[in-house]
Amino acid sequence: MSLAHRIIPCLDTDGERVVKGVKFVGLRDAGDPVALAARYNAEGADELVVLDIAASRDRRPTFLETIRRVAAELAIPLTAGGGIRTLEDGRAVVRAGADKVTVNTAAVERPELISELSREFGAQAVVLAIDAKRVDDHWDVMVRGGRESASQDAIEWARMAVARGAGEILLTSVDRDGTQSGFDVALTSAVSRAVTVPVIASGGAKSPEHFAEIFQEGAADAALAASIFHNEVQSIRTLKQFLAARGVEVRLPC
Amino acid sequence: MKVTILDYGAGNVPSVERALQRLGAESHRTDSPKCISKAEALLLPGVGHYAALIRALDEKKLRAPLVDAIHRGVPFLGICLGLQVLFKSSEEAAQLHGLNLLPGIVSALLPTVKLPHMGWNQLAKKRECFLLAGIDAGAYFYFAHSYAALDSNGPTAATCCHGAEFTAVIEQRNIYAVQFHPEKSGDSGSRVLQNFLRLAA
Numbered sequence: 001m002s003l004a005h006r007i008i009p010c011l012d013t014d015g016e017r018v019v020k021g022v023k024f025v026g027l028r029d030a031g032d033p034v035a036l037a038a039r040y041n042a043e044g045a046d047e048l049v050v051l052d053i054a055a056s057r058d059r060r061p062t063f064l065e066t067i068r069r070v071a072a073e074l075a076i077p078l079t080a081g082g083g084i085r086t087l088e089d090g091r092a093v094v095r096a097g098a099d100k101v102t103v104n105t106a107a108v109e110r111p112e113l114i115s116e117l118s119r120e121f122g123a124q125a126v127v128l129a130i131d132a133k134r135v136d137d138h139w140d141v142m143v144r145g146g147r148e149s150a151s152q153d154a155i156e157w158a159r160m161a162v163a164r165g166a167g168e169i170l171l172t173s174v175d176r177d178g179t180q181s182g183f184d185v186a187l188t189s190a191v192s193r194a195v196t197v198p199v200i201a202s203g204g205a206k207s208p209e210h211f212a213e214i215f216q217e218g219a220a221d222a223a224l225a226a227s228i229f230h231n232e233v234q235s236i237r238t239l240k241q242f243l244a245a246r247g248v249e250v251r252l253p254c
Numbered sequence: 255m256k257v258t259i260l261d262y263g264a265g266n267v268p269s270v271e272r273a274l275q276r277l278g279a280e281s282h283r284t285d286s287p288k289c290i291s292k293a294e295a296l297l298l299p300g301v302g303h304y305a306a307l308i309r310a311l312d313e314k315k316l317r318a319p320l321v322d323a324i325h326r327g328v329p330f331l332g333i334c335l336g337l338q339v340l341f342k343s344s345e346e347a348a349q350l351h352g353l354n355l356l357p358g359i360v361s362a363l364l365p366t367v368k369l370p371h372m373g374w375n376q377l378a379k380k381r382e383c384f385l386l387a388g389i390d391a392g393a394y395f396y397f398a399h400s401y402a403a404l405d406s407n408g409p410t411a412a413t414c415c416h417g418a419e420f421t422a423v424i425e426q427r428n429i430y431a432v433q434f435h436p437e438k439s440g441d442s443g444s445r446v447l448q449n450f451l452r453l454a455a
Contacts, residue, residue, distance in 0.1 A: 002375070002376075002415070002416075003371070003373050003374070003375050003416060004373060004375065041440075046373065046374055071269065071272075072272060075273065075276075075439070075440045075443065075444060076396070076438055076439075076440055077396060097268055097269065099266065099269070099301075099398075119303070120302070121301075121302050122301065122302040123370055123400065124301075124370040124372060124398040124399060124400070125301070125398075167370050167372065168370075168372060196365065196368060196369060197368060197369065197370065197372075198370075198372050198373070221368060221372075251394040253440075
């Protein structure tokens with residue numbers, strides 16, 4: 001009896017529709033978030049993440065409506081984010097039905113945002129998203145959708161954010177994102193061993209072996225993927241059956 | 255029967271409402287002492303910081319009507335923090351007083367494991383457990399917490415383990431409580447809520 005490793009589908013949206021790109025660019029339409037959410041809920045997903053990757057101010061009401069409609073389909077936890085800059089932004093997504101709020105660029109620019117959200121909602125509701133890119137012998141924190149370096153060490157930032165009240169790290173490898181060449185084991189393992197909170201590995205997933213590897217060698221507590229689930233390249237049910245057979249503790253759907 | 259949900263401003267009230275709705279149960283949310291006094295069944299869906307819940311109960315003057323209702327035998331279901339407030343106090347805010355309906359205190363989980371305890375875990379039944387009736391022994395439930403009742407043998411019907419064994423399900427007369435989130439625990443969670451509705455009817 002122990003905590004199951006989580007499989008988390010991610011819906012990157014433009015506020016309204018699910019989109020997907022490679023290495024954060026070249027976005028194309030990948031479906032209706034509400035229909036996908038219902039499918040993943042039924043297939044045995046352990047959680048769902050919905051991101052507004054456009055994160056423009058005038059589209060915010062549309063995104064909040066998307067959260068409401070997605071939350072209505074779920075009997076599993078929902079994390080939402082993208083463009084969360086203030087405590088008030090966080091409140092809006094929680095009010096719309098998200099269980100956790102994820103922050104990224106705004107937290108790098110103003111780390112107090114993590115403390116503010118954590119005080120109001122508890123650490124279990126604050127997910128710090130880190131986009132990390134290999135530079136020489138370390139990983140740099142990238143901001144603005146993975147385009148700009150924040151000139152900060154990813155492991156150091158993860159530790160600082162946890163000290164401020166982040167309850168979970170959503171760690172995306174910018175190098176692997178969209179490449180389907182496997183999760184970044186070295187990055188995930190380094191961050192996971194450096195912090196006391198759960199780490200969600202993201203970026204690069206394709207095969208079931210990639211998931212087994214990130215749990216068994218990368219010390220990930222959860223693994224997130226998008227397009228392989230949306231395109232039905234990989235069903236969550238068969239992925240979990242594969243992992244269970246490989247000795248990875250997962251919650252098998254009925 | 256209508257379930258009265260104590261709405262003290264926590265985030266998970268809508269998901270609890272939706273979960274009850276899917277089961278065909280009637281519910282309404284309230285932060286009024288009068289509504290609590292008249293409730294047929296009570297549900298406290300806590301999430302966030304212990305201090306926020308205790309302060310809200312006191313500021314909104316909900317503590318006395320809630321304790322009275324539970325003493326009168328009104329069926330009560332506490333979720334997550336809604337379980338933790340039943341005890342005398344919590345290490346999360348040691349200066350504040352809990353509802354003191356159950357002996358013992360709530361402590362921090364041991365830092366030998368990753369915290370918060372976040373995700374899906376299994377339970378171990380300690381005795382007959384009405385809330386878990388009809389649910390597979392290996393079923394998983396969704397947890398998201400860093401504090402727990404580590405030493406509460408009396409009212410504990412089932413435990414979970416993360417670094418240390420802790421109370422996951424409480425059943426004592428009309429007091430029911432779960433440390434996990436049934437409203438986020440898929441089919442097994444839905445069954446727990448359904449069992450509570452049956453017990454409360």
